[in-house]
Amino acid sequence: MRLRSFQIVLWIAATAAVIAFAAVRWGPALDDTAAAAPAFPTAFALADSEGRMRTTDEFRGKFLLVFFGFTSCPDVCPTTLSEVAQVMDDLGSDAGSVQPIFISIDPERDRRLGLADYTKAFHPAILGLAGSEEETEAAAASFKIFYEREADSSSPDGYTMAHSSGLYLIGPDGAWLRQFTYGTPAAEILSDLQSRL
Amino acid sequence: MKHFLLAAALGLSAPAAMACETVTIGDLTIEHAWSKATLGAARPGVFYVEITNTGSTDDALVGISSPAAGMPMLHETVVQDGIASMPHAMSIPVPAGQGVQLSPGGYHGMLMGLTTALKEGDSFPVTLSFEKAGEVTVNVDVLSLRAEGPDCADAGQ
Structure with a gap:
């Protein structure tokens, strides 16, 4: 025993x-x-389509869905912006807590082609920003993303842009929370956001 | 009267079903040809399609042409280490007994030099040139900017 x-x-x-x-x-x-992927602060100061300077500070208190791209991009950018548009539609009454932002990494050409028309065609809530080269580089560095102009005779104006294709989620305090890799379905992004709202 | 109703029904359903048309040339079957609406004609349009090779010989898509675009090119979206780039594709393999999809995030046709903006509901012809099978023309449906693909009863087959 x-x-x-x-x-x-x-x-x-x-x-x-x-x-x-x-x-x-x-x-x-x-x-x-x-x-x-520890949280780190993100910052940008970039002009919107009407030339007004927009900075990170004005979006404190909201979640940001940030995508870097260019409007002459026929495949990746429209696909991601369509997902974002779907997320905004599906958020319903919570949509006011999320600001989707499209930051141009081809700002000179995008300003010429028209930025607001482009983002609004996907969803009226998406804010398009296109700064100077220096401001764009600073924003990209803050988000730790990569972009590069590539000479390509088979693309419009003889060049195309290679760029980080993730969609970045920024918290209400401006800190980087996570990325959604290219191709993440809208439903997955939605449920992640809903778990935080 | 019956014939008239049938004709009317077919006529009404035809525009929406264009992308669901199937065209064959030799051993190749081409279907689900679609594009997305564009804002104006300054930015390039896109062309997606599904090609199946039921034969025993490899083929390749080597070019596209269309009256809708002055400079259509084949490209491939490549995402490597989180960076998306879009190299020019000289030719897209269509392996024997398999096939290839030009679809979002992969191979696609880039329609540069659009003659006019592509509007949802429109359609335009694209001629595909294959290394072995030769040329074939398909009708391409322009879907909405946010479309993910044509809604065909047989989609995914």
């Missing part, structure tokens, strides 16, 4: 040890995954 009690104690101790080991071994690993 005493032996049996001892066995039970041993079993409890062994189980506790396994749990403790698992917590030490895998607990921090999970934390690492979450911390792999």
